[in-house]
Amino acid sequence: MKVLLVNGGPHKEGCTYTALCEIAKTLNEEGVETEIFWVQNKPIAGCIACKSCAKTGKCVFNDVVNEFVEKAKEADGFIFGSPVHYGAATGAITSFMDRAFYSAFQAGNGDAFLFKPAAVAISARRAGTTATFDQLNKYFGITQMPIISSRYWNMVHGATPDDVRKDEEGMQVMRILGRNMAYYLKCIEAGKEKGIKLPEQEKINFTNFIR
Secondary structure (H helix, E strand, O other): EEEEEEEOOOOOOOOHHHHHHOOOOOHHOOOEEEEEEEOOOOOOOOOOOOOHHHHHOOOOOOHHHEEEEEHHHHOOEEEEEEEEEEOEOOOHHHHHHHHHHHHHHHHHOOHOOOOOOOEEEEEEEOOOOOHHHHHHHHHOOOOOOOOOOOOOHHHHHOOOHHHHOOOOOHHHHHHHHHHHHHHHHHHHHHHHHOOOOOOOOOOOOOOOOOO
C-alpha cells in the first residue's frame, strides 16, 4: 500500500511540507509506504480545454502534471496539501489538480483516482483554511474518491515550519488523518481478499441546462 502526498506549497520544505511529513510518519508507522511529491515553484499552466489528453493519454503541457499522473496510477491513496493564498488554494495546486484530474479522466486513466481514498491538508498563518479545504475536496467528490477525514478539519497554523510544529492540535489532526487513511486502505485490502468487487460503472450521461 502506498500513499502519494502532494506538496502544493511554493517552498519545498515549508509549512505544508511539515504537515505532510507528520501524516507520512504516521502512515509509515501503520505499515503504509509514502512519497511526498512537490509541484515545485515553477509556473504551471492551467487547463486550456484542448482535450489533446483524450487523444494522446497525456496533458499537452508536458510538465510535473504528467509525471504525477503516472505515479498516481500506482498509488493507493492521496493527500493533497496546500497553503492558503488569499483565502483559497494556491494558483499552482489549483492548475495542477485541474489538469491532473481532467487529463486522467479524458485519457481513460480514471483508475488513477477512481475509488482511491483521498484527503487534503491545509496550512495557513491565520484564516482561509476552511474555504481551501472545501475547494480541494471537490476534486475527490466528482471522481468517486472516498474522502478521509480527521477529528477536525485538516489544517495546521503557523507562519514557519517551527510554528506549525508548535500547533499541537493541528499536528494531532494530521496524525489522526494518517491513521484513518491507513485504516481505510487496510479495509480495502481486506475487501479484495474477500472478493468484494468495485461498484459497476454506468455510462456517463452528460447534460446541460438547456435540454
